[in-house]
Amino acid sequence: MRCVDIPRDVSKAIRSVADGDPLHIPVRGWIEGLPFKSTLVPRGGGSYRLHVHSRIWRKLRIDVGAAVEVTLLVDTEPREAVLPPDLAAGLADVPRALAVFNTLTVALRRQIVQYVDSAKQVRTREKRVQVVVRRMLERARKRRKKTKGKRAGKGT
Secondary structure: OEEEEEOHHHHHHHHHHOOOOOOOEEEEEEEOOEEEEEEEEEEEOOEEEEEEOHHHHHHHOOOOOOOOOEEEEEOOOOOOOOOOHHHHHHHHOOHHHHHHHHHOOHHHHHHHHHHHHOOOOHHHHHHHHHHHHHHHHHHHHHHHHHHHHHHHHHOO
16 A cells, blocks of 8 residues: 655645545545545544555556655545436335445445446346345344344343
8 A cells, every 4th residue: 555644734734724524634636647536534643644546556656665746635526426327226225225325435335336337238237236235235234233232232
C-alpha cells in the first residue's frame, strides 16, 4: 500500500474548508498529473493520510519512499451511488435487504453498484442482483444474532 502523509499545516487548512465529517474528508486531485478521487483519513497528531490506489501507483511506477507531486481539492460533489434500475427493483422487492443496503457506507454501495454494472451478459447481471439481495439478507440475520446475543449476555 502506498500513502501520502499530508503535513499538519495543510491538513489544518483542508479541515477548515471541508464540510461534514472532519475525520474522513473526500478529496479529488492529481498525483503526478494523473487524476484521482479518494478520502483523507486521520493519521494522528492533527494530520491526514492519503491512500494511493494501486491503479495509480502501478501506472506511475511509484515505490515506497518516492517523492511525488500531489494536488488536492476538497471534493464537494455528492458521492452517492446511483442504483441501476434492476438492482433497485431487486432490493425494493425485499424491504429488509434494501434497509440493510441503505445502512452500508457510500463507498461499499458504490462498489456493489460497480460489481453489478460490470456484468457483460444479462444473465450474469441478474445473478449478481440476486447475490446482492441474498448477501444483504445474510447481513440482516448476522446483525439480529449479534443484538440477541448482547441482550442475552446482559441478563446473566
